[in-house]
Amino acid sequence: MKATYIDYSETNSFSSTALSYLSRDPKLRPFIFDFPSVENFGKLIKSKTVTANREVLVKVLKRQYSVLEAESDELKAKNLVLSNIELLSQPNTYTITTGHQLNIFTGPLYFIYxxxxxxxxxxxxxxxxxxKNFVPVYWMATEDHDFAEINHISLHGKPIVWEQDNRGATGRLPTSTIASAVKAFQNLLGISKNSEKLSTLIEEAYINHSHLADATRHLVNGLFAEHGLVIVDADNHELKKQFAGIITEDILNKNSSRIIGQTSKNLEDAGFSTQVNAREINFFYMADGLRERIIEENGVFSVLNTDIRFTEEQIKEEITLYPERFSPNVIMRPLYQEVILPNLAYIGGGAEIVYWLQLKDNFDFYKAGFPLLLLRNSALITDESFSGKLCRLHIKLKDLFKNTETLQKEWVLTHSQHTLTLASEKSEFEAIFQKIKLRAYKIDPTLAPSAEAVNARLKKALGNLEQKLVKAEKKNHEGALSQIESLRSKYFPGGGLQERSENFGIFYVKYGDQFISELIRHFKPLDFKFTILEP
Structure with missing residues (x-):
């Protein structure tokens, strides 16, 4: 593949706050450690105080990777994942973390990105x-309970849905009902060596594992093990135990609600949007089949939609004995991550970066290091005919990111042999009306508004006529406009970025393992450019 890069601002697909972050807006400095660069990573390493218990982290990860541990000595020696887990015990090793929900079959492309x-x-x-050593980490959002966000994908534009009643954390979901979705996915892959390989991996993951967390680990490990990716499932007693002190303090004193509320106001006062709202208590109570919010009223802590109640002393004891039952929400999950990992960076999408901007003061309060934030790489994957079609239509690459109607109108205005705008005529009419308005005012000052009203009606009529001229001219270029619409539909399904709806499966079938290798070859995390890939 060959790569072309454009600015994120040219994609018309990212929020103004995310673009301000990419442009290193100085107004955002109070909300971050610093902007990401090789030099600033060096500064963070020098100032970093690791709170993670490395021994516990390595022990838990080895247990979660017990299947790999059972491999032959020869295979283990070649397994970069196990080597990276061992490296985490060393004080000069740091993690580079990204996280995402447990979307079936990896969900949309940006999961891979x-x-x-x-x-x-x-x-x-x-x-x-x-x-130093740097270990890439995928944090599985096993405690998330929004099943409707992860139970479906689109492959070749066709939906695949895992139908199941769900309650509780998705990582604990049994996979006993997913077979039909697996079959539907396999059928859409077609018949080839690559489709057979992916089909086998999908089946091994979802049919041979009893819970979604284990299935997801198997699938992601199958795709990325050779690149040393370590997968973390933080739904764990020993890991949560390290976070228990913060859980207790925050539930009892509601610190995060107060602190993040103020930070959010400061962000908005600086002219930026916010993404999430802190609650008084930012933890759920979790058990098999249950993940419900904790609320407090008159000194009694209740779990919504249950009969579970705690006094202050009882909830303190519950956290001490069973910290794994207390699940952080979107506000507190990042803090949990930084407490148990020796982490330097968090990589997320635009919306994630925005809500992380709301969190730094809370990190400071709990004396947890704040990582450098990176917008994940984004890409548009094209085919062999892509450049040729753009060339024949005389469309610039960045213009393809405009919505279909705008692109078609601009194309017609550029390629028409006629003048379709009435800009000069509007200026002439405006000059005439200013004379009419002045004459009317001299005759009778009360006539000036009448003149303005006539002017407004004429402007509207000219605007309507201009639209009709463009519409009529479009009929003369139906072939080209149809091709533009087809291009947009193909590469921007549903009008949005390809990466937000398409699954990686269609590209894996075409390129095999080379697909991920090509992404690794062309993605440049610290260049902050949108990538267009073409065969």
């Missing part, structure tokens, strides 16, 4: 700081 960005950043930092 997040992980590739983490892998590439770890490699780039190793080149700059060879005396």
């Amino acid at each position: 997040k992980i590739v960005t983490a892998i590439n950043l770890a490699r780039e930092l190793k080149q700059s700081y060879p005396e």
Whole structure:
């Protein structure tokens, strides 16, 4: 593949706050450690205080990777994942983390892009700081309970849905009912060597594992093990135990609600949007089949939609004995991550970066290090005919990111042999009306508004006529406009970025393992450019 890069602002697909972050807006400095660069990673390493218990982290990860641990000594020696887990016990090793929900079959393409960005950043930092180790990490959002967000994908524009009643954390979901969705996915892959390989991996993941967390680990490991990706499931007693003190303090004193509320106001006062709202208590109570919010009223802590109640002393004891039952929401999950990992960077999408901007003061309050934030790489994957079609239509690459109607109108205005705008005529009419208005005012000042009203009606009529001229001219270019619409539909399904709806499966079938290798070759985490890939 060959790559072309454009600015994120030219894609018309990212929020103004995310673009301000990419442009290093100085007004955002109070809300971050610093903007991401190789040099600033060096500064963070020097100032970093690791709170993670490395021994516990390694022990838990080895247990979660017990299947790999059972491999032969020869295979284990070649397994970069197990080597990276061992490296985490060393004080000069740091993690580069991204996280995402447990979307079936990896969900939309950007799931893959997040992980590739983490892998590439770890490699780039190793080149700059060879005396340190950098381990790419995928944090599985196993405690998330929004099943409706993860139970479907689109492949070749056709929906695949996992139908199941769900309650509780998705990582604990049994996969006993997913067979029909697996079959539908396999059928859409077609028949080839690559489709057979992916089909086998999908079946091994979802049919041979009893819970969604284990299935997802198997699938993601199958795609990224050779690149050393370590997968973390933080729904774990020993890991949560390290976070228990913060859980207790925050539930009892509601610190995060107060602090993040103020930070959010400061962000908005600085002219930026916010993404999430802190609650008084930012934890759920979790058990098998249950993940419900905790609320407090008159000193009694209740779990919504249940009969579970705690006094202050009882909830303190519950957290001490069973910290795994207390699940952080979107506000507190990042803090949990930084407490248990020796982490330097978090890689997320535009919306994630925005809500992380709301969190730094809370990190400071709990004396947890705040990572450098990176917008994940984004891409548009095209086919062999892409450049040729753009060339024949005389369309610039960045113009393809405009919505279909705008692109078609601009194309007609550019390629028409007629003048379709009435700009000069509007200026002439405006000059005439100013004379009419002045004459009317001299005769009778009360006539000036009448003149303005006539002017407004004429402007509207001219605007309508201009639209009719463009519409009529469009009929003369139906072939080209149809091709533009087809291009937009193909590469921007539903009018949005390809990466937000298409699954990686269609590209894996075409390119095999080379697909991920090509992403790794072309993605540049610290260049902050949108990538267009063409065969």
